[in-house]
Amino acid sequence: MASMLLTSLRSSPLTSVQAAQFGKTSWVSAELKNTSPKSKKTLAKSGVKNVVLVDGVRTPFLLSGTTYADLMPHDLARAALQGLLKRTGLPKDAVDYIVYGTVIQEVKTSNVAREAALGAGFSDKTPAHTVTMACISSNQAMTTAVGLIAAGQCDAVVAGGVEFMSDVPIRHSRKMRKTMLSLNKAKTLGARLSLLGSIRLAHLSPELPAVAEFSTAETMGHSADRLAAAFGVSRLEQDEFALRSHKLAKKAQDSELLSDVISFKVPGRDIVSKDNGIRPATMEQMAKLKPAFIKPHGTVTAANSSFLTDGASAVLIMSEEKALAMGYKPKAYLRDFVYVSQDPKDQLLLGPTYATPKVLEKSGLTLNDIDVFEFHEAFAGQIMANLKAMDSDWFGQTYMGRKTKVGAPPMEKFNTWGGSLSLGHPFAATGCRLVTTVAHRLQKEGGQYGLVAACAAGGQVCDTTEPTKHMLTWKYSYNALLYVCCRVMLW
Secondary structure (H helix, E strand, O other): OHHHHHHHHHHOOOOHHHHEEOOEEEOOOEOOOOOOOOOOOOOOOOOOOOEEEEEEEEOOOEEOOOOOOOOOHHHHHHHHHHHHHHHHOOOHHHOOEEEEEOOOOOHHHOOHHHHHHHHOOOOOOOOEEEEOEOEOHHHHHHHHHHHHHHOOOOOEEEEEEEEOOOOOOOEOOHHHHHHHHHHHHOOOHHHHHHHHHOOOHHHHOOEOOOOEOOOOOOEHHHHHHHHHHHOOOOHHHHHHHHHHHHHHHHHHHHOOOOOOEOOEEOOOOOEEOOOOOOOOOOHHHHHOOOOOOOOOOOOOOOOOEOOEEEEEEEEEEEEHHHHHHOOOOOOEEEEEEEEEEOOOOOEEEOHHHHHHHHHHHHHOOOHHHOOEEEEOOOEHHHHHHHHHHHOOHHHHHHHOOOOOOOOOOOHHHEOEOEOHHHHOEOHHHHHHHHHHHHHHHHHHHOOOEEEEEEOOOOOEEEEEEOOOOEEEEEEEOEEEEEEEEEOOOOO
């Protein structure tokens, strides 16, 4: 497989797509028990406060326009916060700060962190703010939490993310907005009538939001299609990977492995307790779908892309001293992080390739040390292109200035409980899902180190490392957010 991937890359010259934004994050986490024979070292640093991941939850991730359709973003965020409080038994007054991520903001609740916190019953004396960094927004929320604790400002911070695609803001045209604002200021009837008379039919055309880069005006799906073509990723390869994701997610769901999912009583509707986007099909059914972005010859379709999703997530991050004093058994230590930015035109989705070696080198680990890999699946073509780039000496030497390739993760360790293609991708909530999934997989599989990666818009990257007994390595990105965390080890 490795030689095949390398040959495919070389036989297909890289176009501007290869520069597609690099977005990722990496986390490393170590296990909670001292029983693993693989245990090599701790990522703890002398004189640096230990920051730990106590637990994480999320609402079921649902296709937009379904059961959550009549809610608002803060409703989902509130549900996640309440679920986290119930799961951990944490007293509300023990939380020093709340940070939430979101991408497409509801204008009525621009600081959704504050509105959700108040709705969940947190004290109005508990500060809360909202961050945005595309698909790694909740990762930014988590690293913000780590910084607050490491700086001695807080001992317990709740971080999370929410996305609500069922009701996105749709604006009037710029000319119509200007006219309406002028009408509000007009002081005479004549002035108002004059402004009303200036309205033309074209002014009524709305501005629809799009998942596109402002700097390039290109949709992410179009970038993914170009990236797949540049690395010689076939339609068949993409469909096969997407089907794998759905099958593994279905197996994990049926086996009750997705324990971070909480039940949520939707007002006026039934209780929701499962993700509803997991739909294993057949290769024949998937082959019938037409290209979604580059027509008629593109290879990215609705079946091998992540879908628009509603959902929220939340995690509890604390100083180790505080967590142990309160009787918690943390799941990960959170150590270092580093952000990196790349070209948003031609390197938009290659973050995992660039971020992985950075976070591994920073934490003193190698790819072979990693037992669990969780990469955000924006598109099957994006995943396959990154795997080919990572497994190519030529790409490593030519584009990354390395002597050798990064190395591709073995598939038996890769996204074995499904991923964003099947579970769903509420933009700002995915980061927390990736982190908790890695922690749970390490516990279930008895591994020591895990790596998480996620591409994101804008071409930026963050690297982070953290110590615990089981170690989690994440890669995310606004091109790549690298984050290393470790599952807690009792010394």
